[in-house]
Every structure is written in structure tokens, then in C-alpha cells.
Amino acid sequence: MQQQLYVYNTLTRQQGLFQPIAPPHVGLYVCGPTVYGPAHLGHARCYLTFDTIKRYLQHIGYKVRYVRNITDVGHLERDADEGEDKILQQARLEKIEPMEVVQRYTNSFHSDIAALNIEAPDIEPTASGHIPEQIALIEKMLQQGCAYEVEGSVYFDIKAYEQHHRYGELSGRKLEDVLSGTRTLKSQAEKKSPVDFALWKKADATHIMRWPSPWGEGFPGWHTECAALGYKYLGSYFDIHGGGMDLLFPHHECEVVQARAMHNTTSAKYWIHNNMVTLHDQKMSKSLGNYITLAQLFQGTHPLLTRPYHPMILRFFYLQAHYRSTVNFSNEALQGAEKGYLKLMNGLKAIQNMRYPADVIESGRAEVHMTTIEQHIALGYEAMNDDFNTAKLIAALFQMLKLIHALETRSLAIEEAAFEKLKQAYTLFVVDILGLQPFFQTEPTNLIATIMQVYADAKQQKNYAQVDMLRAELKSKGITIKDTRYGAVWEYGEYPEV
């Protein structure tokens, strides 16, 4: 690879040179959603983070296999080892079948995520679709003596595990501390130790989602799902395991424990965790009621929102921060992000429409040489190589933007090769790596060209009534007309009211 990428690894608590196991291949596993409700701002941040990471890895030459699961069974309320399955609970509320709940929220997840220009993973396996794989894995753990069966359920045996391995390898938690913090729950009675976790749960009579197993009818535990899916599609030791920081403990710790017990690996070489979203500086959660779904954001229908926000505003908002920082969500912050986003996108439109030499100053003694552009580009790569620091990349792009504006106003001369390089690099960073798109695509743009022609005619004929009318009409649709010394151009304006 031409780029030396440095990645922060939760496992080592350090940032180091990224060296995949078998380059140019990179196996990337990310914990997907439990599909019992609409996707919210927290989901968006996680999947956007790994979308950007995947885009960058691909750009610098890696062949990425990206696996992201859909949890459709086994995730119990409060992420615990007892209580109702989240899918079943929702099915009861909506009076439909569990698999109808799964389908409904898988579909809405896909469309919300696509609106954010987050690309689909290469493989998107479901928990319920991999029961034999999970049973095989549990049988292996039983054979190795690090699991035990009680009354049709199977638990991972932390005490047995500790004879050969160290608990807390990923999260850094100490077993004593975890033990002392564990609440005594009903199901704990079955477990040898409260820190043991369920690999397979016996289904009681009312539990609809059930499968036969060597231990009777039941369903797999949540932590077993990702262990089985990562293993099946990426092997016993792959490159990157990602997810939200909230999954680090116990979910990811339990995955490492299983991988260590079965294959003596940490499952992944690099563990990457994105940080949380807060709302008005409070942790965002369902129970606090400060929980905003993506659909609510896009339509402006949550009481805490003063208006709708286009998905691209959210994308830019998140990219403005490094993925390991918390971001605080507020109307003001989003509106600030919109301004920055519009600047970047208008710069993109400006440079893409500029033609050399017609629209710029060319000069035998050009002021902007190739070396200047290369320095700018190097700053962009430097940002991304520093643990995918999109915040720093955006700062670098704003520096390039100054250059673009100077070219636009004919206040700097530039070499042709430097000009083409700038256009190509700016597009690459904004569109391919950051994944930003304009609010609207081809069709209205075609009509704008017609309107701009009418506008130019009206200006020439000093038909100011029509000039004003056109400006006002377009403004209400998110388009700003800007008169320049070189004629009128249109720019992306604020997101129009829905």
C-alpha cells in the first residue's frame, strides 16, 4: 500500500501501523442492528463510521470483505440473559408475527441507511439464518470444557476459561469487579457464576422463535451470534471487528472469550469502536425520552427538532468529529453543519464546472504549481492515515476550498496539471471517501439550467420583476442564485422546507 495507515486498536489501547493478516485482503465485521424498531441516530453514527473506514481502505488499495449482521433473534431486553426477546416483545405490541417485525424493520433500516449514502455490506447474515452454525460452535465449546448445560440451556464457563486464559482481554475489566457489580437475577441460579453468559437458552412454552438442538428446543444467545457469523464468513482470526462503544462490554468481551476458548485468537486483530451521540449533552436513550429516529430527523417530526434535516447534513455533522469523540446533537449544531456542508458542496460544483483554460487564469508564471496542490493532498491523506480522522480531512478540504474560490474569482493563476489534480483530489475526498452527495440529483438540475437561461435573459433585458421572482422561487427550493463578474451561477442553498 502507498499509504501508511495508523489505526487505534481498543485491544492494545494504542494507535499503530495497520498491518492486515493477508494483504491486500481485509476482513471487516461490524455488529449490525437488532431489528425491533426504527433505526436511530446512534445506529447512523456506527454504520457511517465503518462505511467511511471501508471506503478509505478500498481507496488505498485493500480488497475489503465487509460483513454486517442483522440480529433477528436472541437479543433479550436490557441485553441480559433473561427476559423477553426484543423481537418477540415488539411482535406482541404490533400484533404481527416475529418475522414480520424483522422484515419491517430490516426494510426501514436499509432505506434509512441508504439515504445516508452508506453502502451495503458484502454479506449481511441473520442470526436466525445460522442456527446450525451456532449449535456447532456451542458443541465445540462444550467439548473443550468451557461451557456447561443446565436444564436445556448452555452457558459459557468463565471459571474454566480462567484456568487457561485471562478474562477482560478486550475491555480491561477485572473479573472481581464484574462479579461484585452483577445483580442477582432469577436466571443466575442456573449459572455456576453470575459472570457466565448464555450460549443457548431453553425456550419456554410461550416462546415462538425456537429451534431443535442437542439440548432441546431453544434459541441462541446474542453473544454467540456474532462469534458464529464472524467465524463463518471471515475465519477464526480476521482483521477488523467494529461496533459502537456501548457494545465493548459485555458483548465484544464475550466474543473475544469465545474466540480465545475455541481458536486461541482474539477473533479480530484490530477492534475499533466508535463513540456515542449525546443530545443536549445528555446520553441519548429510549428511557430518557431523548431518542431520535432517522425517519424523525429526515422529516422533522420529533418534538426536539426545530425543522427537518436532510440525511447529508447528518452525514457531514458526524464526519466533522473524529469517530472516537462523542458528538453532541442539537439543532444549532446541525444547522452549523449544514453551512459547512454547503460550502464543501458548492466548492465541488464550482471546481467540477470550471474548464481550463476558459474559466481560470493561466499564466506563464503561474502562482499555483503542482507542489502546492500535492501539499494540500498530502494533508488530506495525513488526516485519514491518522486513525481515519475525518475532522482533520474536512479542515484540509476547507484549505483547498480557499484555493478553489481564488481560482473562481480569477485572483490566482494556476498550471493546467495542478488544476486538474486539484479537481480530481477534491472530488475524491468529498465524494468517494467522505461519501457526500448534493441534496438533489440530476432531474431538478436539468430544470435549473433552463431557469438560469431565463434568468440571464431577464437580467440582460433589465426585467427586474422577473429577476426577483426567479431568485425568490429558487430560494424556496434550496437554490441560491449568485451574480458574479462572469455571469450568474446557482449554488446549493439551505435545505428547503418539506
Added chain:
Amino acid sequence: MQQQLYVYNTLTRQQGLFQPIAPPHVGLYVCGPTVYGPAHLGHARCYLTFDTIKRYLQHIGYKVRYVRNITDVGHLERDADEGEDKILQQARLEKIEPMEVVQRYTNSFHSDIAALNIEAPDIEPTASGHIPEQIALIEKMLQQGCAYEVEGSVYFDIKAYEQHHRYGELSGRKLEDVLSGTRTLKSQAEKKSPVDFALWKKADATHIMRWPSPWGEGFPGWHTECAALGYKYLGSYFDIHGGGMDLLFPHHECEVVQARAMHNTTSAKYWIHNNMVTLHDQKMSKSLGNYITLAQLFQGTHPLLTRPYHPMILRFFYLQAHYRSTVNFSNEALQGAEKGYLKLMNGLKAIQNMRYPADVIESGRAEVHMTTIEQHIALGYEAMNDDFNTAKLIAALFQMLKLIHALETRSLAIEEAAFEKLKQAYTLFVVDILGLQPFFQTEPTNLIATIMQVYADAKQQKNYAQVDMLRAELKSKGITIKDTRYGAVWEYGEYPEV
């Protein structure tokens, strides 16, 4: 239900009153695609047929649970019991994992189908995601003596079945005829009779997609998949089983045979089959090379296409025929369909924009009374109640359209209630039941309003250069300006060049 719906049942070869098993619930199962390549015109016709059927059933008051599977394993080349799995074959060609093939073509299927405004099913289960369910079903058939194991594969035993049941119940084929027409294939050696079919196939060493079973490692047979999925999500006897006519034999016959053996039912009460698509009067097939994918159609990239066609043109083209007729695909036929589609859509725009009493003649002695409108509407329902005859419904809509045009040109007077009823019914049939949408949605429409305002000003000021320019510009974007006695209006024009 208010409507008396008559449905043609392949099982009885008759059209009869639709009486679901437990109204208002209707269980609908449709065989989904094998996701080893892009969706083509044949897929579109099948899923459009059942989308329309589902929309109509819901409209007349049924609560439909629509299950449509994704075949991601077990469908072998030439639909036979031996040869390579279609998914594995494609994985080898594309040099990726089988599940990457599955994901790629599932995603493209979803987006092509959504472009046709075909709604997602309520449950979309996969074959590979239901291995335990298929194994359980095979075990049941073994117990009942209508299946046998040979060398790690399990076959359905037609001879044993015939002792209690009659083969050919759905397709009408006679066992003797089928037997005499069966080619002798290598795997036949394992079978007691060439008409027996595989429920489970042993995986040879190179076969990647494999699962443990009581008979060793292997994979399920294609016919078992739909039997298991229909049973799991709709029960042992449900209302409607649908699919393309090409699946009637052997696929659906094998499903009936399994359902009869296990539960003594025909699996579904109603079996509905849509007819095939021919291309220039030849059967459309991959081997003949006259095979057009949906992406090729939408982009105009197949050599047999003279231009791209918008998904809605295809939707209307198919709806113009009854689903049990063949349709012959040609550029001329599609361009003819486009004209009809545009008439319906312009009628929709006209009636939706008309306001009572401003835009129509109201009159104390109205010529159009409620009874006239009710007769028109009755014709629409009559068409759909006659085995979902969308061709007849479209004819009825063209009659309503004459009325709409007469109102538009102020050549008929109408009662207010009749006017509102007409608007509501025309919208219902065109938008909700036929599922037709305009080529473009909100955004460009907003800009058209601005342009129409400029156009009106230009006309008034006799600025004919601008008038001509605007007409030409809009025409190139699929919009026609029409001058009427009551001012200029825009209409949907031909699909613009891409």
C-alpha cells in the same frame, strides 16, 4: 367482503368465487428469485402480478400476509437434481464467496423491483436461513415412509406416495408420461425411480455451501425449500400459492406432493400462475440470447432495445394484458404502452388539479350524475373481480378518462358529489391498485411551476423566442406544455433520453 372476487385456480382448472380459509386473513406465498444474477423481465412480470393481486386483496378488505422467499442455495443448474448449484457457479465466475453473490443479487433485485413500485413482502425468508426447518420436514417424510436415504442423500419416493395419493394433482401430468420423458442422468442411479426428487443432497468435497444433517453434510433440495418456508410462515394449508407458469412443473407439483404426504393438503387452496414473456414472439431465455435484464431495460443498454424505458412503462405494459396471457415484448409494444401510460397519468394530473366549482361547469341541470360515475366504478371492480383482469380495468379507466377530458374542456356539467367520487375512484384505481406513479416525483415538479409562471409571462408579453425556448427545453426533459383556452398547463411527455 363487499366485492365478490372470482379467481382462476390452476388446481381445479376453473375460475370460482374466492373464499379464503379464515377471512379476513389471506396467506399468500410466492416463489422468489434464485439470486445468482440480475433480475430480468420474467421476474418483473411475476412479482408485478402478485403485487397487484396483493394490492387488490388489501383494498377489498383482506389482511394479507405475503411471504416471498429468496433462493440462495440448492437450486441446481437446469433445475435438475444434479449439476452445480447456480449460486456456487456464479461465485466461481465472479471469484467471490457464495454469500457475496447472494448479497449482491439480492440487493440488485430489491432495487430493480422497488423501481417498478412493487411493494416488499411481509416476510422474505431465505433457503440457507432455514436449514433446521428443512431437515425437520425431511425427517417427517422419512418417518412417514414416503422418502428414502441413499449414500447421504434423501429422495422423495413417488412409488410409495402413489399407494395413498395421486401424482400430478396440480400439473395434471400422468406418471407414465413423466417417466417416459425423463432423461437418464448420472444421479438417477441412486434413485429408485427417475421421477423421485431430491429432498437433501450429499455435498461432495468441493461443495462449499454445506450443513450437518442426520444424513451427513449436505444441502437441501430446491423443492423442499418452498415446502418448508410456506409451512413455517403460513401453515400446512394456506390460501394462495403463486409463481410463474414455468414453475408449475416440476417445482410446484413437488410441493403439492410433499404437502399431501405430510399434511394431506394441496399446500394452498388456490394456485395462481402468471404466464410468460416472449420477445419478438420467441420464448425469452438465456440460451437463446434474447434475455433482457431490468437494469438493461431501464438504461437502454441491451442491443435489442432502441432506447431506455422507465420502469413505469414496463409496469403499464404488463398490466395492459391479463396475467394469464402471454405478453410479447418489443420496442414498438413498449412505446405503445408508454402512450397509454401517459394518457392515464395526464388524466390523473388533470383530475387531481381540478377544483370544484372553479375548474368545471356546475349546473343546476348537471349532465353527469352520481349514477353515471357509479356505473364507471362498477366496471372497474367488475374487471378486477374477474380474476384480477387489469386489462379490462385499464379499458374502464380509459372510459373514465373521456369524462375527465370532457370536464377539462368544460363540455359537460357535473354534480359536485359525482365529481369528487370520480376523482377519488380514478386515483384509487390508477395509484393504489395498479400502482402507477409519474416518471418523476416532487422536486422537478416544483421547478416546473416556476417555469410555467415564466412561460405565462412570456406569452403575455409576446416574447415568442422565450416561449419557443421553454417549450423545447421542457420537451427534452419529458414535459410537454399545452396551451388551452384556460391557460397553459404542463403534461407528462415521453420519457426523456438518459
